[in-house]
Amino acid sequence: MLHNANDWAAIKKGATQSYVEAIKEGKFGVKIKNEWKRMLAMDVSDVYYDKILINGNHTTDLKTIDGKELRAGDKVRLRVSNGGASSYFWLRYGGGKITVVANDGNDVEPVEVDRLIIAVSETYDIVVTIPEDGLAYEFLATTEDRTQSASYFIGNGVKQLIFPLPKLKYFEGMKMMNDMMKMNGNLDDMGMKMSLNQMDMNVVMYPEITGEGGKKMDHSQHSGMKMDDNANKYNANALADIKTLNYAMLQSPYNTTLPNDVPVKELKFTLTGNMNRYVWSMDNKILSETDKIPVKKGEILRITIYNNSMMRHPMHLHGFDFRVINGKGEKSPLKNVLDIMPMETDTIEFLANEEGDWFFHCHILYHMMAGMNRVFEVGDYKNPYLPDKAKAYKELQRESNMPHFMIENDFATNGNDGGAMLQNARWSLGTEWRLGYNSMHGYEVETHFGRYIGKMQWFMPFVGFDYRYRKMGEDEHEKNIFGQTNKKDTRRAVSLGFMYTLPMLVNFQAEVYHDGIVRLQLMREDIPISKRLRGGFMVNTDLEYMADLSYILNKNMAVRTHYDSDMGWGIGLRMNY
């Protein structure tokens, strides 16, 4: 749904990455290479929200605690839980350092940082200090895409604001993705062993770490560190004086080792998915394509997760805290949500000593609903509230692969152009129509039912059904470039074919009809010319062609003008849902 709609969310956030914007920044080559590798615009967070709230308010003043007025030197402990559906937040404080003392409800050895990012559903307990009387210091939560924030002012007096985070350098991010993305859609870490959020490729987009676009920051004070030093290329803490929390810095105050005399079950998962169709999975399988994973009660489950997708995923486990293997040995920290960035590999382990069906899922709710989940079935438990376990699991599988529907139509001066689609993670039922206002222009409806293949889902074989009616003159007939002719006014045809996404995001479609007629077609929609202007084209071997331009007005409307070989030139209003 998110990605079948138009680019309204990106337009609202000022996050579009169109050709015009790329040219202005001298990054047109980067944009073209990005599309050559079949990637859409960089997407830091998919969804646009109108407002960000802390405890229900956009701005909050914390002046007293338990009736006692806050004063200089007071330490305030905040428990910050990220209750967002899909947003990560940067947490920063205007009154000095932030001391992290607990994570996901588990104590950690206090660690002092300048900032931290909190993943969806993570919890951090932090301590901040009021440095001076007469000021109220801002604690600011900013969305990862830096377009929204909410404030919490701690102390009494004049509001002391913290500087807002500068706008992301999207084209730098795009360049980085171009380097990482292989032509086959897999990611290449270029020899870096990435884990625990220590290397953050996104730093290339952060002006406060890597400088304003183009010019590099002066890092001469970091002796022995060169900018092109591959080992630290994405290490935010090595690149700048801003200290950012990562999971390697978390240490439990207690010994968290698991018993060494119980069996260990090792599991490996690869996080998979693709932006183009917004399908998210594990090992390229969604929940509805997998069974529950049986675990014996009392076993240790050790899980290694590799993220081979382009987005970060906050993986959450129900029922247990797990140890994060982060180099702290006996004092490995306990967590129940672990954010895994693209190309990272992380290992977690826990003692499965509680019977039950335990959900393990990405906590970006849109990914969860897309099927990026598994269920661990620990022991053979009985739950009086769940008499039919098999049926309950089927229901969960169904819910995590719900079909979504979209429809659009261009009400134009030369006819109606439109389409409708019903899709889930694998299957697609789509129909397109071109309805002229008279019989010479004709009516055409094409329906395809297909299945997407592969992790990137560039390939979709389908069966099709075409209906077209066009009143032709006496000696007129339609002839394609293969010399095959259609003499009939009315044509009903069944076909077999496939769609394939070519570099530059061009869709190639090949189709053979039951009467032997062959049709090849090239098509691209939504070419991002400028912030709101989109172009598209279609050519096929029936010698039909179409070109269009549309200007996005809002989430559901665009003004569209197009030229069609059957119906000529037209202008209209395109509605999409």
Ligand SMILES: [Cu+2]
């Ligand atoms: Cu996810």
